Amino acid sequence: MYKAGLFSLILHAIASPSKSNNVFEAFRKYIREKSNVTEEDLVQIEAVCQYKKLRKRQYLLQEGDVWKYNAFIVKGCLRTYTVDDKGNEHILNFATENWWTGDRESLQTGNPSAYNIDALEDAEIILITKTNFDQLCNDIPAFNDMVNAILQRSFIASQSRIHTFLSLSAEEKYQAFLQKYPQLVMRVPQGMIASYLGVTPETLSRVRKQSSKGHRPS
DSSP states (O other), rough: OOEEEEEEETTTTTSSSSOOHHHHHHHHHHHHEEEEEEEHHHHHHHTTEEEEEETTTTEOTTTSSSSOOEEEEEEEEEEEEEEEETEEEEEEEEOOOEESSOOOHHHOOOOOOOOOEEEEEEEEEEEHHHHHHHHHHHOHHHHHHHHHHHHHOOOOOOOOHHHHHHHHHHHHHHHHHHHHOGGGTTSOOHHHHHHHTTSSSHHHHHHHHHHOOOOOOO
């Protein structure tokens, strides 16, 4: 587990509106693909965005802090996880480019988060405060429609994750992970994949060996 620090210190490097044009062009492209916003809408959206750069192993959120943002990942891979009383990490999810991340429960309730979010790679993120995000949803119907669609997909993904975790064998869990997140296999350490799947590293190693043998040409 990485050394803890204060949330205010973690976010001290948030940049002013003079951010990287490439980062915001990627965000604009994403919004255009997902919604029917106008160029005027995009100007309003960009005006409330904050740019955040994370180094590998740097926290975006720590357990006990209140999460105040909607976070869009332009570059990098992050994980959301908890730590039990024995110091074991339990990974809830991974998030990569063009995904949103954060703690929605803490965001909506204002309660301290039970989760940690950190970067597995150097990352570039766009942050929008809850107040500004809600205002965008209120002012821009196309943006609100996009957000509702994202929330629906997130709910479906959560249901699928619960079903996979409760119902499938270790082999089936790994195959489902490969099919759904093939881009993560080479970016995430195997021990973390094991944690995400709810199996031991030894079990995952055995499953991977069996899977490799099963795909060898006869």
